[in-house]
Amino acid sequence: MSEVERIDDSRARFSMRVWIPIITRAFAHRNAVAGLIGGGVVVAGIETVLPLLVGRIVDEARAGSEASLLPLLLLYLTLFVVFAVGVWVFILGAGIVATRTADQLRRDCFAKLQSLEPAYFDVRPTGWLVSRLTSDCSKVAGILPWCILDFAWCSAILIGVIGTMFLTDARLAIWALAAVPVMILVSAIFQRYLVRSGREARRVSSAMTAAYGEMLLGARTTKTLVREEANLAEFAQLSSEMNFWAMRSAVLSSVYLPLIASIAAFGAALILWQGASEVLTKEGITLGTLIAFMQFAALFAQPVQELAQRFADILNASSAAERIASLLATQAKIGDSATVRAPTHDELRINALRFEGVSFWYREGVPILENFSLCASRGKTIALVGSTGGGKSTIVSLATRFYEPRTGRITLDGVDYRDRPLAWLTEQIGIVPQVAHLFAGTLRENIRYGRLEASDHDIENAARRVRAHEFIVALEHGYETQVGEGGERLSTGQRQLVALARAVLRDPQILVMDEATSSIDTATERLVQAGVDEVLKGRIAFVVAHRLSTIRRADVILVIERGAIVEQGTHRDLLAQRGRYFELYTNQYAADKERALLHLTDAKAEATVASLVGDESE
Template structure:
C-alpha cells in the first residue's frame, strides 16, 4: 500500500500551520475571498438584494408601529388599508429580493468553486512525481471535492448573511435609537458578551475541526487504496485487516466529530440564550415604561418585533463564524495544494533544436535519494547516442526504474546532471523535452474510453490509418480486430476490460504513434508471449533508427539485441559494455546471463514436452 500519514504528518509537511495555533487567519480568508470578489458585478447585486432585504425586515416593525399608533390616536380603522398595503408591498419586495439573491449566490458559489478547483488542479499538474509519492490519491481528491464545497459555501452564503445582517442591524439599531435610546441600549448591552463567548469557543472548535478534517483525509486515502488494491487484498485474504484498519480510523473520526459537534452545539444555544436575555430585558423595561406612560404602545410593539429579529443576524453570523473556524483547516489544506512549489522547474532558457532531434543523452555522476540521506543511485555515469539501445539490467531494487525516471525528468538528480545534446536538460523547456519521449511502463495506465482513443492519446491529431499502423507495429492489431467493436471497444476504467498483456500492447502502440525521439521501455513486454515480443522488436527496428532507446528487461532476447548493457546493482553501474564484452568480463552480467539462459532452456523443454504430449493425444484421438 502507498505511504500513509498520521494527523501530525499531514499538518506539518511545511504546508500546514501548527495545529496548536488556533487563531483565525484573516490573511488566509482574505485571499480566498478574492475568488468571490473577482465577480464584482454579481457581488454588487447580491449586496443590494441583501441590504434591501435587511431594511425591509426593519420596515415591517416601523409600519406596525405607525399602524398601532394611528389606531390608538385616532380610534378608527380609516387608514388600516393604507398600512396593510404598505406591509403587502414590503412583503413583495422581500420575496423578490430573496429570489434574486438566492439565485445569484448559487451562481456565485458555482463560479467560485470552479475557479478554486481549476487553480488547484493546474498546480497539481505542474508537480513532479515526488509530490504524489508523499500524498495519497484520496487526500488530494478530498481537497478538490469536500474541502472546495465547504469553502465556497462559506465564501458566498456567509457573505450574503453578513450583508443582510449588517443592513438589518444598522437600520434597526438606528431607528431604535431614534425612537427610544434607553430601550435601544438595553438591546445592545449584551453584544460584548456575545463577542466574549465567541472568542472563548473559537480555539477549541478550530482544533477539533482540524482533527476531523485530517482523520477524514486518512479515511478517504485508505478507502481509495482498498478499492484500487482489491485484487492484492483478496489474494492475500486481508479483508479482515483492512476492515480493522478502516474501523480504527472511523472510530477516530467519530470521536473527533463528536467533540467538534458538541462544542458547536453548545455554542449556538448560548448565543440564542444571550439574545433572549437581551430581548426579555428590553421588553420588561419597555413594558414598565408603557405602563408609566413614557412610551406609546406602537413603540413597545415595534421593539418586541425587532428584538425577535435583531439577534437573528447575530446568531447567523455566529454560526458562520463557527463554520469559518471549523473550515479553516480545509482552507489551509487547499491553499497548501495551490501553493505547492514544483520541485522541477518547467521553464527553459535554451531553445530546442529546430528539428526536435535528440542526438545524445549523457548521464554524468548522477546520484539520487527519495528520502535523504538514503541514496537510491550513487555516482552513475553512462552515455547513449541516437541509434543506440541501452539495456538496464540487474537485480530487483537496484535502481533501474529510478534511473529511467530521472532520464524522463520525472525526478531530478540530487547531484550530477543529465545532458541532452551536450546541454544540461534542465535548460530545455520541460514540455518540449517530455514531448520527445515515448514511455512504456510494466504496468501501463489505460484510460476510460475506446481503444482507439487510448492509442491516439499521445497524438490526438493522428488519423485512423496511423492508429491502425501503430497497432500493427506493436502487435496489438490482431487482438483488437477480434473484439466485437474492434477499435471502438471500451477499455473500461483503468483498462479493466483488458488483460495485462493487451494493456502493454496498447501502451506500446500509443508510444509508437507519438513518434518519439527517445523511447523508454520499462519491462514493457513482460506480460506478452515470446512470439509477440519478437514481432514488437521487428516492428521497432525501423522506428529506432537514428533514435535513442533505454530498455529495462530481463528476457535474453531483448538484452542481446541492445547496443550497450548497463548492469546496475545497489544504485551503481557495476558493469557497462556490449553483450559480448560483458560475457568476456565474466562478472555479474555473465553470471546473470547464464542463470537466465538455463531458466529459459528449462522452460523451453517443458513447453516442447507439453507440445509433444498434446500431439500424441491428438494422434490417438484421430486413430480412435
C-alpha cells in the same frame, strides 16, 4: 510525507492570509457578489422595518381606523414580495459565487499539479491530492458566499435596528441593547469550544473509518489469530472517544442555544419593564412602538448566532484553505531557466545522449547514483538489467528529466538538457512505462495521446506497426471501444500494445521503456515483442529489461548494481564472463519457465522473479 501530516495536524488558527487566493477568486464574480450583498441588505432592511409596520398596523387598528389599514396591509404584502425576491437573488448569487469559485480553484490547483515535477507526487498519496481538488475546494468555496451574505445581512440588521430604535426612542434603545454585548461574548466563548470538539470528533471519526477498513481487510488474519475480542476492545476505545466528543458538542449546544434565548428574553423583559412604564405614564412611546421594540429585541439573537456560526465555519475550513493556498503557492522545481535556448535547425536531430559524472539521491546521504557516466547513441538499444533498487529506474527517470542530476550533467550532443526548453525536450521523448496507464476514453483517443494532431490514418498505421491493429479491429467497436477507467476493460497485454502504439505514433528521438515484469501468455508475449522491436528501431533507446528476448536483442547490456555499471557488453560476451549477468539471466530463465508451468498470477510472478534475482528491496 511529513508535509502531508503537518498540514493535517496543524491546529488551525484563523489566518486571513490563507483565504486571500480564495477571496480574490470569489470577488471576481462582481455581479454575483453584488447580488449577494444587495439581497442580504434588502432582506435585512425589510426585517428591520416589519416590526415597525406591524406596530403601525396595531396602532391604527387600535384607533379603529379600518380605512387606513388597507394601504398598510398592501405595503406589508409588497415588502414580503420584495423580501422573497431578495432571498431569490441572494441564493442565486451565492450559487454563482460558490460554484464558480470552486470551479476556478479546482482548475487552478489542477493546472498547478500538471506543472509540478514527479518528485512532488512521490511523497503525496494520490487520494490525498484528490481530496484537495474535490472536497477542500468545494468546502472553502461553499462557505464563502454565506459568510459574505451573513456579514452584509447582519451588519444591515444591526445598523438598521439600532438606528431605528435610537431614532424612535434613544432611552429605550439603550435598554434594548443592553443584552447584545452579553450575547456576543457568550457566542464567542461557546463557538471556540464547539469548534474544538467538532474537530476532535472529525479526527476520531476518520480514525474509526480507518479501523473499520482495517477490520475488513484483515478479517481473515484476525480469525487466524483469534483476536476478535482484542480488536473490539481497541475499537470500543475509539467509539467511546467519539461518544465523548459528540456528547460534548451536544451539551455545549444544549447550554448555548437556551442561554442565548434567555439573554434575548432578558433584553425583551428590560424593554417591557421600561417601555410599559412609558406607555403608562403616557409620556413617550405608544403601545405599538413598545410591541415593535420587543420584536426588535428578538431580532438581535439571530444575527449574533449566525455570525458566530460563520466564524466557526471559517475556523473549520481554515485547514482546507491553508492546504489550497500552499498548493497554489508551490513552485515547480523542474522548469525552464533563464539560460534556456531553443535548438537551432541543425541541433534538432539528437545523435547522442550522455550522462557525465551524474550523482543522484532521493534522500540526503543515501546516494543512488555516484559519478555515473554513460553514452547512448542514435540507433542503439541499451538494456539495463540488475537488482531492483540498484538504480535502473533512476537512470531512466534522469534521462527523461523526471528528475535532474544533483551533480554532473546530462547532455544532448554536448548541450546540457537543462538548457533546452522542457516542452521541446518532452516532445523528443517517448516513454513506455512498466504498467501502461490508459485514460478513460476510446482506444483511438488513447493512441492519439502520443500525438494530438495525428490523423485517424496515422493512428491505425501506428497500431499496425506494433501489431495492435489486429486485436483492435476484432473488438466489437474497433477503435471506438471504450477502454474503461485506467484501461480496465483491456487485458494487460492489450494495454501494453496500446501503450506501444502511442509511443510509435509520437515518433520520439529518445525512447525509454520500462518493461513489464508481469506475465502475459506466450502468444501475446510474441506479439508484444514484435511491437517492442518496432518501437525501438532507429532511436536512442533505453530499456529496463525483464524479458530474455529483449535483453538478448539489445545492442549493449548494462548490469547496474548499487548505482554503478558492474558489467557491460553484448549477451554473448556477458554470458561468457559467467559473472553477475550470467546469474541474473539463468534465474530469470527459471522464473519464466516456472511461471508458465504454474500459471502464477502477476503478483506472485513478480515476487518469484524478485526472490530469484535475490533482491528483496529493503
